Amino acid sequence: MIEVKSLVKKFGSKAALDGISFTIEAGSVFGLVGSNGAGKSTLLRSLAGIYQPESGEILVDGLKPFENSTVKSKLFFISDYPYFFAQSNMKEMADFYSKTYPTWDAQRYEELCTLFPLDQNARIINMSKGMQRQVALINALSVRPDYLLLDEIFDGLDPVMRQLLKKLVSSEVSERGMSVIIASHNLRELEDLCDHVGLMHKGGVVFEQELDALKLGIHRVQAIFKPMPLQEALQDLDIIKQDTRGSLVNFVIRGKREDILEKLNALNPVFTELLPLTLEEVFISEMEVAGYDIENILK
Incomplete structure (x- = not known):
């Protein structure tokens, strides 16, 4: 279980995370969405133990992740720009992770290499962005982490490859109870994969x-009425939005x-008709409803 309690992380005078709290249960797939600069990547880096919060706390199975090798051995973080050693190939990165985890x-690892069409001897730096993400995924899933953190994966x-990713992650969640936190702008992909969203x-x-529960509790309705005082x-x-054409x-x-x-x-x-x-x-x-300017969110 991951518990986030009144978490604050600042860069200078700016609060990238401003007192957020929530809980992610074991074995769940949690999707994080929001605008650029909302704090998604900062939150993932804090969960991974890369950033130390100014106040509040993060608990992963009851332990704080910052500078805690016990916690870090349970999780794998793939950032928006996955990190690899300079001039390394897949085999060299696999050797590193085999000694680290x-x-x-x-x-x-060998099974996953047969699923992804990659040259294990090629230098990763020369691969495309999508191929580098595939390399990172192979390493992550070979580690068999309890917690997998994914940023714009x-x-x-x-x-x-997106379908393969969803299939592999879903399998790990159902078979091993792995917990997954995904930050993404791609709501369509999250809708297929996540059971919780923030x-x-x-x-x-x-x-x-x-x-x-979120989707079942809100509905789009089209209707035509006989003349009457409609309001x-x-x-x-509980009408959230209404327009007449x-x-x-x-x-x-x-x-x-x-x-x-x-x-x-x-x-x-x-x-009358209810639509999904x-x-x-x-x-x-x-x-x-919350009063946010949606023109600047979910672009």
């Missing part, structure tokens, strides 16, 4: 919630699907 699985991967903005957490008729509904009224409504349909049908609409929301639409709606 007691959980290194040589058989797993989908960037540079083609559709086939929205960060300006160093804080706007909200964090189980993905299914008065709909006052019992001709006779068609579009809503975003928070609540249970059954309760919403019951209240709408009581008004004898000419037409994407993860991005859910986040935009929640941010509007």
Whole structure:
């Protein structure tokens, strides 16, 4: 389990993380989303024990990660720009990690090398960004970590490799109970993989919630009504957003699907339909409620 309690991390006078708190249960896949500069990468580096917080604390299985080799042996962090030794190839990096992590699985490494079409003797610095991420993933999964921290891991991967990544990570989570924290702008990919999501903005957490509960608790509705004082008729509904195009009224409504349909049908609409929301639409709606300028978020 990872526990983040009132965490503050500053660079100079600027707070990159401003008193954030949340818990990530073991065996979960937690997605971090937010605008550039929201604090996602800083949070991942703090979880990995690279940054020491000014105040608050991080606990990984009850222990602080900063300068703690016991904690660091349990986790693997792939940054937005994965680090490799200068002029090294895959075999040399694998040799390094095999000596660094007691959980290194040589058989797993060979299996993964057959899945990713990479030349193990080629210098990593000459590889594309996507190929370098594949090398980092092979090393990470061969370590068999309890906690895998990924920063913009989908960037540079083609559709086939993205699907392979999701399959491999899901397998590790289901079979070993590995916990995964992914920071990404790619909400579509997170929607397929994560069971929990957290929205960060300006160093804080706007909200964090189980993905299914989040999506089931908010709905997009299209309806046509007979002439009536509509606002008065709909006052019992928790309407987040509403706009009218001709006779068609579009809503975003928070609540249970059954309760919403019951209240709408009581008004004898000419037409009504509940439509599924994407993860991005859910986040935009929640941010509007929280009063954030969505034009500068999730670009």
